[in-house]
Structure formats: C-alpha cells, structure tokens
Amino acid sequence: MVDASARHKLEYRYYTYDMNTPQKVILSAALQLGKRAMLSVDYEMLDYTTMNLYDTYGFVYEDVRQDIQRKLNNVRNLRLGAEWRLNDVMSLRGGYAYMPSPVKSSVITDHQEVFTPSLTPHYSIIDNKGTSVYSLGLGLRFDDFYLDFAYQNRSYGEQFYPYYNWVKLDGEALPHNNASYLKTTQNNFAMTLGMRF
Secondary structure (H helix, E strand, O other), rough: OOOOOOOOOOOOOOOEEEEEOOOEEEEEEEEEEEEEEEEEEHHHHHHHHHOOEEOOOOOOOOOHHHHHHHHHEEEEEEEEEEEEEOOEEEEEEEEEEEEEEOOOOOHOOOOOOOOOOOOOOOEEEEEEEEEEEEEEHHHHHHOOEOOOEEEEEEEEEEEOOOOOOOEEOOOEEOOOOOEEEEEEEEEEEEEEEEOOO
C-alpha cells in the first residue's frame, strides 16, 4: 500500500557539461591567375573518434566515448571554388563541396542501436555517399554598391528509422525496424545588396 500523504523532497542540482568536439585540420590553397581568375581548394580532416563528454565534476562518460569510437569515423571534406572576373563590373563564381558521412557503414548494415538526443524515437543516418554541394554565383560591383546572386544545390541520401533498434540486456538484437531511404535535394537562392558609404 502506498501512503499518499507521504512527502518526498527532491534535491536539485545544476550540471554543466563539457564536450570535446572533433579534432579538425584544414589545408587551404589559392591560386590567382593573372588579374581575372582565382582558384581555391580546402581539404578538411575531422576526427570524430576524439569527441568526448564530461560533467561538472570531471566524470568522463566512458560509455558515450566508446559508443562514439564504435560508430563514427574520420572524414575528409573537400571544397573547391573558382572566380572569373569578366570585366570591372561583373564576376562569375562556381564551387563544389563534398562531405562524407561520419557514421560507419556497419551501424546501418549491422542494425546497431542508435540513441537519439531527445525523447523522439526516430532518427536518420546520412548514407555513405555523403553530401554533395554545387554552387554558382554572379557578382556585380559598382562605385557605390555591389550586388551578388548565388544558387546552391545540395543533395544527400539518408536512412530514416521511425523507431530505435533495441538490444536486449544479453546483447541479442530485437527484430530491427526497416529504414526508409530518403533522397533529399535542396535548391537555395540568395541575393546580397551592399552599400558603400
């Protein structure tokens, strides 16, 4: 029997968490071709396995660290850009970027358990083909103002899971939920107007 009149006092505490983000190294180069053209390249290396989580008291969440190392990879992102100045007023720009998924393919093929950062049970994983981004731009420069137009096409595929893949305490996987494959393409347009004073 439960005593409904019993009172319980909860102890409130404030917690602060520190997180190590992935180690990142970027190599960049640019080449100016005369006075009319420029090429640039960025090669970015991210080590997701170095991520870690700590709390206020210095406690290391070892299970989180092991989960990160078991499910995430090192990735290498590539960004290319070019600009060609047609005349003193007009410039054309183009670019390409490729960003592979940091999630190991075994997470998908072995139906590993993935925890979401909220109470929402669904999640998605970017597929191994990664994300590709193409961009085009037009720039106009005048004495008192400038005008830039840009178009960007971003596409990626992902495995969408409506529920968790649960694992029993003895390690046996419960029947996995089947993923839906989603192909996403985003087209963005932007215009910038700047004034010189």
